[in-house]
């Protein structure tokens with residue numbers, strides 16, 4: 001049965017859908033969360049740390065939605081502030097130092113829009129991640145697990161491999177925001193979802209992403225374990241390839257991947 | 262406050278370049294009301310900031326600045342280039358590059374044709390090689406009148422080529438930003454331009470080359486969150502709106518009015534995100550000085 005883009009948007013935002021930490025629990029062992037950006041604070045919308053993937057030490061960074069309202073408030077609905085992006089970059093540089101691959105799980109409606117975020121340089125934080133990630137001398141794999149919204153998602157998405165879950169979405173901004181800018185009517189989000197081309201299938205066709213990870217029947221929320229194990233299978237395959245590439249080749253391929261878009 | 266540099270002795274002896282209004286190309290004609298930049302028109306122009314009535318002719322010789330309050334009227338891209346570069350020293354790149362409408366977005370092609378004929382431009386940025394006070398430089402100037410300076414595939418591609426060429430030739434890059442954000446009609450392709458341009462900047466920077474951004478009104482969205490904020494030196498025009506989210510979006514999100522001066526150049530400098538605020542009459546000499554200071558390093 002065909003699922004419409006708007007239905008995918010609703011699926012991707014479903015509260016029963018597994019979050020970053022749900023996947024981290026199932027895919028990695030010995031996850032130790034590392035907090036804070038060392039400049040300002042610790043942003044709960046992004047979690048990060050070190051873990052093992054089989055025998056391989058890795059750095060994992062995830063945008064984290066709450067599983068309920070209380071958690072969502074604590075996580076700011078997975079809308080990071082600049083310190084979240086700076087924490088992510090700190091952990092990525094640490095990964096580079098210790099030759100650990102980096103895995104980013106993307107799930108955000110977008111970077112937070114607020115006074116503090118502007119005062120502390122939301123634009124600068126995202127921009128710095130984009131340029132620094134391009135030069136990191138270690139493999140990076142990013143997976144859009146649910147919602148990939150705007151520069152706030154891309155700031156964890158400059159990677160050697162970019163995957164999306166089957167029903168995930170990835171776009172320049174939310175369909176509601178898009179509709180209110182272009183049609184001056186946020187209630188036309190359904191139409192926007194269709195015209196924006198935000199599904200994993202569209203993005204694969206455009207060559208924006210490297211592949212789609214299959215979800216359990218009906219969606220990832222129906223079987224968290226199965227969804228996690230599908231991501232794990234992809235990571236096993238891709239990491240094996242990436243860690244054997246000479247760094248110069250890895251970086252050149254990463255550059256060309258985005259250069260071609 | 263008198264902003265006219267030619268009336269003061271201090272500036273008269275410096276090598277400030279004088280705008281040559283007779284040479285200025287004015288490609289902007291008949292722009293629809295909702296896209297209309299504050300371009301001086303007619304014999305007298307009213308300053309939207311202080312209300313002063315100014316002779317349009319005197320505005321043009323004063324870099325489109327209000328001589329009462331210093332308000333910056335919009336400068337078109339080619340006016341900007343004429344003011345900044347040495348006379349006859351600008352060679353434009355990729356002038357005919359035009360978008361292929363990657364999403365086949367409904368209505369986009371018509372709107373594009375319309376904007377192209379009104380602005381005389383193929384998209385929202387002019388790139389090329391020029392000289393400032395004798396120093397060779399790669400230059401890009403964004404055009405706020407073209408889809409509100411929104412960044413799509415053409416802007417991304419032209420800037421990427423500019424940085425790649427600059428890296429090859431070992432030249433510095435100066436980018437004048439002006440943008441309402443991403444080109445909605447190019448969707449995910451617009452988003453990816455942020456990564457693409459930032460990548461080219463990273464390589465240029467790795468080669469030890471200088472990149473200067475000049476933020477002009479307005480610089481927001483994906484442009485702020487990529488190349489605008491990646492300059493080794495970040496300059497801004499006085500009073501320019503600079504931010505990631507636009508003020509209206511923030512007000513809607515937080516449900517309150519924003520304080521006076523929020524997200525203006527002075528606010529950004531106060532919070533550590535802009536190196537220096539430079540008025541238009543001093544831009545060329547400031548850029549020339551920066552370029553000279555980076556031309557020959559002693560060690």
Ligand SMILES: [Zn+2]
Nearest residue numbers: 308311327330
């Ligand atoms: Zn005025």
